[in-house]
Amino acid sequence: NAGVTQTPKFQVLKTGQSMTLQCAQDMNHNSMYWYRQDPGMGLRLIYYSASEGTTDKGEVPNGYNVSRLNKREFSLRLESAAPSQTSVYFCASSAVGGGAAKYEQYFGPGTRLTVT
Amino acid sequence: AQSVSQHNHHVILSEAASLELGCNYSYGGTVNLFWYVQYPGQHLQLLLKYFSGDPLVKGIKGFEAEFIKSKFSFNLRKPSVQWSDTAEYFCAVNGRTGGYNKLIFGAGTRLAVHP
Numbered sequence: 001n002a003g004v005t006q007t008p009k010f011q012v013l014k015t016g017q018s019m020t021l022q023c024a025q026d027m028n029h030n031s032m033y034w035y036r037q038d039p040g041m042g043l044r045l046i047y048y049s050a051s052e053g054t055t056d057k058g059e060v061p062n063g064y065n066v067s068r069l070n071k072r073e074f075s076l077r078l079e080s081a082a083p084s085q086t087s088v089y090f091c092a093s094s095a096v097g098g099g100a101a102k103y104e105q106y107f108g109p110g111t112r113l114t115v116t
Numbered sequence: 117a118q119s120v121s122q123h124n125h126h127v128i129l130s131e132a133a134s135l136e137l138g139c140n141y142s143y144g145g146t147v148n149l150f151w152y153v154q155y156p157g158q159h160l161q162l163l164l165k166y167f168s169g170d171p172l173v174k175g176i177k178g179f180e181a182e183f184i185k186s187k188f189s190f191n192l193r194k195p196s197v198q199w200s201d202t203a204e205y206f207c208a209v210n211g212r213t214g215g216y217n218k219l220i221f222g223a224g225t226r227l228a229v230h231p
Contacts (some may be wrong), residue, residue, distance in 0.1 A: 090159065
């Protein structure tokens with residue numbers, strides 16, 4: 001089991017360029033998430049996918065789009081990168097169903113993105 | 117609004133010192149609480165969790181946390197820290213908004229342990 005994987009690990013973009021961050025999980029989880037992590041601000045939810053075919057906005061969705069390609073994969077796209085999007089991006093997944101276990105999230109290794 | 121507050125942003129300790137990191141939450145429903153750890157350059161890993169039952173929860177690497185409902189707190193403790201505990205620690209509480217389940221994270225506490 002690889003858990004949650006993310007590509008790329010590092011990326012440098014110029015302002016206005018676009019890119020897609022890839023995420024995949026092999027735990028048969030239904031729910032997947034994209035966060036950004038900035039110093040002193042913890043993790044902020046960008047987008048969420050409760051199940052294949054559904055996506056919803058989180059706290060900070062502006063400037064991003066997502067695609068839930070299938071149950072395993074959830075990608076994050078920056079259409080026109082801005083310096084304010086310099087951050088570390090984490091993908092996570094969780095199981096669904098009754099009980100508290102649905103809140104437990106498993107994280108990928110992160111993508112460190114710099115926009116100049 | 118749901119929120120998590122971690123009082124200490126930076127903590128510096130010597131090896132063998134005791135550790136307590138504060139976490140307070142604001143959430144009106146049934147709480148499930150988590151502590152995650154992020155070692156330098158790595159992703160977040162679950163340290164321990166509280167769902168129900170005994171409010172004193174033991175996690176990996178000698179960490180424990182106590183849920184005190186009356187104080188809305190879930191503080192993380194370790195009796196004797198090691199250099200390898202240098203990391204950033206995040207407290208999180210469950211929430212539910214707009215029909216989906218989510219975790220609300222605190223801003224994190226960066227712990228540095230000196231040999």
